Amino acid sequence: MGKMVMAKSKLSYEESRRQRLEENKKRMEALNLPQLAQAIKTTSSPKPSPMKRTKPRTVEKQMVVVRRSSRVANLPTPVYKEVVVDRVMIPRKSYSSRHRDLSNRVYASDEARAEAMERAANLESGLGSDHPIFVKTMLPSHVSGGFWLGLQVQFCKEHLPKGDEVMTLIDEDGNEYPTIYLARKTGLSGGWKGFAVAHDLVDGDALVFQLIRRTSFKVYILRVEDGKKL
Numbered sequence: 001m002g003k004m005v006m007a008k009s010k011l012s013y014e015e016s017r018r019q020r021l022e023e024n025k026k027r028m029e030a031l032n033l034p035q036l037a038q039a040i041k042t043t044s045s046p047k048p049s050p051m052k053r054t055k056p057r058t059v060e061k062q063m064v065v066v067r068r069s070s071r072v073a074n075l076p077t078p079v080y081k082e083v084v085v086d087r088v089m090i091p092r093k094s095y096s097s098r099h100r101d102l103s104n105r106v107y108a109s110d111e112a113r114a115e116a117m118e119r120a121a122n123l124e125s126g127l128g129s130d131h132p133i134f135v136k137t138m139l140p141s142h143v144s145g146g147f148w149l150g151l152q153v154q155f156c157k158e159h160l161p162k163g164d165e166v167m168t169l170i171d172e173d174g175n176e177y178p179t180i181y182l183a184r185k186t187g188l189s190g191g192w193k194g195f196a197v198a199h200d201l202v203d204g205d206a207l208v209f210q211l212i213r214r215t216s217f218k219v220y221i222l223r224v225e226d227g228k229k230l
Helices: 002-031 033-044 110-126 153-159 192-198
Strands: 133-137 165-170 176-182 206-213 216-222
Touching: 110 133, 110 206, 110 216, 176 192
Parallel strands: 165 216
Antiparallel strands: 133 206, 165 176, 206 216
16 A cells, blocks of 8 residues: 555656656747757857968069150160270389489488588578478488388478378479378378389488478489498
8 A cells, every 4th residue: 555655656756847847848948048059059169260271472574665765766776785994004104214223222421411411401591481491311211111201390380281181292303293291190101102212312312392382392302422331
């Protein structure tokens, strides 16, 4: 008797549970919940997007016709050829016929140097005072090796340009020799060697520099008479 009651109770529970499930299913369908759940599941797992394929760039070459002026449109197209230009060489003056024999170059003796300076001083006095003037005795560094001629500092400060300039040396025959005057060093550099070599200057020669223009010297050369061999 007791077993029948328990079986009947269990059957009533299963039946009531099935009824509740059916009712819940009907409510969900009424609210359209199954379709919403499926839509949410679909959007939450997106499909992987395929890799983008890039097309290779192609450069199209085209021939472009150069527009020409109407004045030359009917003329033949010019042909440009390479032209070889000969190098311009500046001829150097030759003074070999006037050169002294320097094979036995000597140092000037004190007496010979003093004598040349005395003759230069006499010439300086005879030239007057219309133009600034000074006398310079030649040393080995002036006429060989470095060929640098330092000038009197006080004379440069009073009479010569404040900046570097091209100074022209004019000899007694009227020949002109451009040289570079360096104001900070108060001396003649480039070009002085050409003047010294052209006039065969040696140790002991005395030179009279007369400033006839702002950047031009008239130069008189008093030769040393004798000397002492090296």
